[in-house]
Amino acid sequence: MINVGIIGAGRIGKVHCESIMCYVKGATVKSVADPFMNDETEKWLKGMGVEKTTKDYHDILNDKDIDAVLICSSTDTHAPISIEAIKAGKHVFCEKPVDHDIAKINEVKKVLQGSKVKYQVGFNRRFDHNFMAVREAVKQGKIGALNVLKICSRDPGAPPVSYIKVSGGIFLDMTIHDFDMVRYLSGEEVESVFAMGGVMVDKAIGEAGDIDTAVITLRLKSGALAVIDNCRRATYGYDQRAEAFGELGQVAISNDCASNAVISNSDGVTAEKPLLFFLERYMQAYVNEINQFIDCIVNDKDVPVSIEDGLQAVVIGVAAKKSLQEGRPVRLDEIIK
């Protein structure tokens, strides 16, 4: 039985807590830390069967019975807590992004070198049944050499501007998942990136120095092309689609819905909207990623999403930001030499 400590009891921390307690065999959440721990959260955690709660995550790092920590705190704390946790000999599952700053991710990477600690980054979409089906088709050669990869990723609604301000910008907050998907689905590295975007959803997002809508074109090392389109608002729900096109054909995935019921009446033929947002859409993926993390610990396997994966997605995000600012395509080797 792997004893897990969770650092950060916000939305995603609770998701992982419930996953482990309900659906992950061979692991249990022993302790949860959050600087803002309150009665309500404590009650919820106890109800889930969590033994200890604390405001200080060091209590978790210092607990000898704890094998692994899940870092679900605010992004700026991911890198320093990662380093402390690795040094404490805990296996780490770190929510994405590891950091907005490449140098800080490299520090984590350095500390990891030579360590036997498992370090997995929380790119949950890699564990989604649909995206996995695309990856499998590409990997098995069903579309032959990849030519054009397309990813559409739109949130149902924009987060509050207070969030936008600390988010690192759309590319490091939202598109980062899609950048990871480009690498995952293609099995390739990115060479250069060109971003166009604008403020179309909420002027306040623009005033905060960010954009809310973007089209990003990427060239992969093989010469294949990828294109991502993002928007912070889709009235019809969480839009998560992908198409991989190649010399032998195409594989495409569409959205998931709560049911496949279709109503035909005098207004038309109407199906359900896509599942609203990431918690509904990716719940099983969240369970899967933790299950695999625990499996890697128990059976000493390589993690499915490494620190390198965490780094590369941020590098692409930084390049995209630079591309948008300078109005030109940016090569990744401009960002990391």
Place this chain on the structure above:
Amino acid sequence: MINVGIIGAGRIGKVHCESIMCYVKGATVKSVADPFMNDETEKWLKGMGVEKTTKDYHDILNDKDIDAVLICSSTDTHAPISIEAIKAGKHVFCEKPVDHDIAKINEVKKVLQGSKVKYQVGFNRRFDHNFMAVREAVKQGKIGALNVLKICSRDPGAPPVSYIKVSGGIFLDMTIHDFDMVRYLSGEEVESVFAMGGVMVDKAIGEAGDIDTAVITLRLKSGALAVIDNCRRATYGYDQRAEAFGELGQVAISNDCASNAVISNSDGVTAEKPLLFFLERYMQAYVNEINQFIDCIVNDKDVPVSIEDGLQAVVIGVAAKKSLQEGRPVRLDEIIK
């Protein structure tokens, strides 16, 4: 160039006239007869390039230049005009049904025997791209031996009760197309039929002695089953679907729409309704059936829908009527010995 005379200038007569003048090479409509011929119709026909109009169809039968006639008059005149036309040596395309009365169809059949006249019945769905695709799949063995054939056929709205009264009843007016589809899609003859139905759309239809909604189960000679469901009213348009299921799999067709545009918004994900009614849905099929009729004349081929096909569909219809009245399955050999 085949010279065609059309008897009956109602809706379907005009459809065929336009088909021939615009889309059928090698044929022209020389003359159109209708007892209620009026200025408006005459003008329309002239506009289409028709040479002659008359109130008396004998003018067509007596015209030596006319090779073929299309019988598009009221159902009760189909059989007698068919016989006159055959005797006059004209090739005949007769709208469905040949007659409501089996004996009268047999008379036409008798007159046809030994004659060199081509006689085709207007079961237009046999010439529809979707139904043809099902037939092809069944014929090519793609589903193996047929087990269950399902046909769903619903009109967008009920006709006026005045029409219902002379229609011969739902089975001979509406389901007759589906009975023909059972024979066409399966390539088999029907052994027995059981009909359940009711008045669910319009009480006046019930008062006229008919029903408006039905489910009809048929056993085919091979033992395979078929089931048809009909309704005189579907708020979402003309519903025309079929599924053939067998030992190796299933082939299914759905409705056609004016475009495949799908709108996603806060109300859901909405596609267009099916094409409204038979003129929209089967326009190409109407052209195709006349094209093949002309081709059969020109190249002396067997017609694709024979008098026997016209007869069998009526026999099944009469059996269905009897089944509904007597509340029991009826074998076709009770109807024709």
Place this chain on the structure above:
Amino acid sequence: MINVGIIGAGRIGKVHCESIMCYVKGATVKSVADPFMNDETEKWLKGMGVEKTTKDYHDILNDKDIDAVLICSSTDTHAPISIEAIKAGKHVFCEKPVDHDIAKINEVKKVLQGSKVKYQVGFNRRFDHNFMAVREAVKQGKIGALNVLKICSRDPGAPPVSYIKVSGGIFLDMTIHDFDMVRYLSGEEVESVFAMGGVMVDKAIGEAGDIDTAVITLRLKSGALAVIDNCRRATYGYDQRAEAFGELGQVAISNDCASNAVISNSDGVTAEKPLLFFLERYMQAYVNEINQFIDCIVNDKDVPVSIEDGLQAVVIGVAAKKSLQEGRPVRLDEIIK
């Protein structure tokens, strides 16, 4: 915490055991009984956290700590064990069918009268997201008055003939789910039933006195019609669809797949087959039904699937059997006066 005992450790008993241990909060499986309990099963049950195992289900009925039993044994034992369990004051979840014999179900019903015991029957499809969506649409009046209800239910492959022989026949074993769906989706009772069927999958099924393919037409009390088509073999997987059609429109559900990936290549545009069989297709429904059963116990609610529901489905099944044998529609009041 509700303590549950499971009687019968076959496939479905294990499914419920895993559901409760992993996904049902507020309940635990304390004890499992099976006359053929062996080492392998015991090991599996211990692994799931089950405390006790036994060969004698009386150990469960006599255990004062046990609040509820799940009857997952062979069908012929459902009724007698139900009666014993009710008398022992245990809440009962009984797998379908309660019995093949209406008289025996009535005995259970009689014992239940006046008892405070909760008694739920295992019609799992009532808890499936798609079928629930159809029910909701019908209930909310989205299709207006129901006219025609269609259910297609095909298994991926036929069970062994040894199973067929004790199954009670296709109507009581397989179609019984669809009969329940007719009542559930329509919210109505059935008036009469007409069954046509044949042996199309496996001659051995015919030699065992059963059929493997059927089309069943039902008339509901309101006059609405329902039609079910069944087959014991569908090469493309478990086919579970329904359409409810009414005065305002139609609601339809299609199959669920492991992913919605579509591959387009020179062979065509290919999606995944439906989920293979009931364990894959209805896993969440199995969890849901037990969750609701536990909720009914804890919060003293009416069960969502009552003994009456269990009875009615069998009555329709018996009527269908009689209809097939006698080749005529059978009214339910011929079966139960």
Place this chain on the structure above:
Amino acid sequence: MINVGIIGAGRIGKVHCESIMCYVKGATVKSVADPFMNDETEKWLKGMGVEKTTKDYHDILNDKDIDAVLICSSTDTHAPISIEAIKAGKHVFCEKPVDHDIAKINEVKKVLQGSKVKYQVGFNRRFDHNFMAVREAVKQGKIGALNVLKICSRDPGAPPVSYIKVSGGIFLDMTIHDFDMVRYLSGEEVESVFAMGGVMVDKAIGEAGDIDTAVITLRLKSGALAVIDNCRRATYGYDQRAEAFGELGQVAISNDCASNAVISNSDGVTAEKPLLFFLERYMQAYVNEINQFIDCIVNDKDVPVSIEDGLQAVVIGVAAKKSLQEGRPVRLDEIIK
């Protein structure tokens, strides 16, 4: 009756000839000119009912009875023949592109000024039922302000390299349709364009100085974004899709097929491939565009696709070419001041 002369009896010239003779009321093809006119073509034209054939298009321009000409000759002759035809007072339907050279298009534009001649450019997709449905949805405000427009356009197979060499390059030959679609569907002008591409289909295309696969991102005047992806080869047929996404939702179109038959078997659930290529896919659009051209002449209306539309698409194409060569986004005002 409008008398039409067709200049160029290649594939597209024949398509228009057949359209007019079979499907366009109120017009007839009186004369066809082609420098390579041969017996076979002459025979085909006579069979269609064309009166005169010639090797010299001046015979058409000099024919007083001819009201309108269709310029279907090689691209390099479009502009000079256009000018001659306008000067001869003939209405002109000119195949796309008017020319690869902006200056030459401007010359035609200049000659047109003040003339009463109707001049329509052959962007057939504007007359396709699906693309029209997208345009209507956008125009009617169904998606609110446009945010992101996506067009996927892939040919089934690459043309011979001999064709590529005189094609003007992928952007002026193939993408030009998509550039026009961006303007048509959005109802907006383009501000800048960025093109990425490569040779992924056929090395010989690269050796001829062209590319065969591209992703092009465009910024519209409103700030909205558009993205086009092209490939010269799609194994599954002619891929012609579009999505317009905006503040209120999305409208999307998919491919058309010969039938909507779906076969389910042990291999999966397989639909037909898209219609193979432009003649199958856009046949009705070709008819529609000529019908509207004739209608504009007869009823003195504005043409639906003007010389300005022809010009703008080429300007975007030239900008895309420059963008690809220089590896940077190019503003349209760099191309035309």
